[in-house]
Amino acid sequence: TQLGSAVSTLTTMNHRTLLRLIIVVVLTDAWCTALNCYVCTDNPDDGSVDYDADCGQYDYRRNTHTSDNDGCGIDIYDNGFTFRAPSGGWADGECYHGTDHTFCNCASSLCNTDSFCAQCGYPRPTPPGTTEYTPIATTVQPETTSTEATTTVLPPHTTTSFSTNTPAKRKCYQCINCGHVEASTPVIEDAFLSCMTTMVLESAEVIRSGSYTEYPDGECVAHTETLSCYCSKDLCNDINIEF
Known part of the structure; x- marks a missing residue:
């Protein structure tokens, strides 16, 4: 009876230890994959993210959001509006040309600023004397x-x-x-x-x-x-x- 009680206690302790390890692994994995991106739009009619009149500034640094997405993106619309948000499923430096906008992707925290998607050929000039994001060497x-x-x-x-x-x-x-x-x-x-x-x-x-x-x-x-x-x-x- 004492042996059975000891085994039961040890088993319970092992389960608790294993559960703690699983929680630590899950939290660590979530922390490692979390990406912080700038999130905004200067389009007052777009209610999907927070409105910020300065979202279209080249060096925008204000609203941020942390998510488990693997990238951050910038959408520059032909009508002049800018949209910044987390993205997923795109390669670092990859571009997409929609019917009314150009999208460029990057893959590190807070990388979706200091860029007007020049590597995608979007004709919004980058301010002189600044560094534009580009995968070319x-x-x-x-x-x-x-x-x-x-x-x-x-x-x-x-x-x-x-x-x-x-x-x-x-x-x-x-x-x-x-x-x-x-x-x-x-x-x-x-x-x-x-x-x-x-x-x-x-x-x-x-x-x-x-x-x-x-x-x-x-x-x-x-x-x-x-x-x-x-x-x-x-x-x-x-x-x-x-x-």
Whole structure:
């Protein structure tokens, strides 16, 4: 009887210990997979998340939310509104082009800021002198006799150094779903280092804009859903991308 009581007590203790271990593992796993993302919209008619008039700012840092999603996203709508929230099922740096918006994804806490989805070809210019989120890795080395800083485009979540000289303003065509350039095609002028033409591979939609990142004239870069080609003269992004 004493032996049976001791076994019963030990079994109960083992069950309690096992239960504690399971709780610790579950809580630890939940803590490890939790991701903190910025959450907001500047569209007063969108009631899905908290409204914040500053949501469209490039360096937005205000409302946050922690969830078990594996990514954070930014939706930039063609009508100018911005939406930030947790996302799931997308690769780091992946893009999606909807009928009325462009979405870009990132995969670390609070990563859905300091970006206007430039790697997706969205024509909302990134402020000069800032670091735009991009998965491309390209380095342009300066001449040995030059005192200019190196311009470097690095993998996601790293800093980018820009030239210390202020570049001259450059004109680029800026439009969405514009397969051909016409006299009425909008033109934007700013301190762009390149003009770019981006094709959405699935829909063949063409997007034209300016870029504050310097690329070799004529270089084309393929992303998950887009192909972007760059040039370095005024209004040079007037041609179609050929496959």
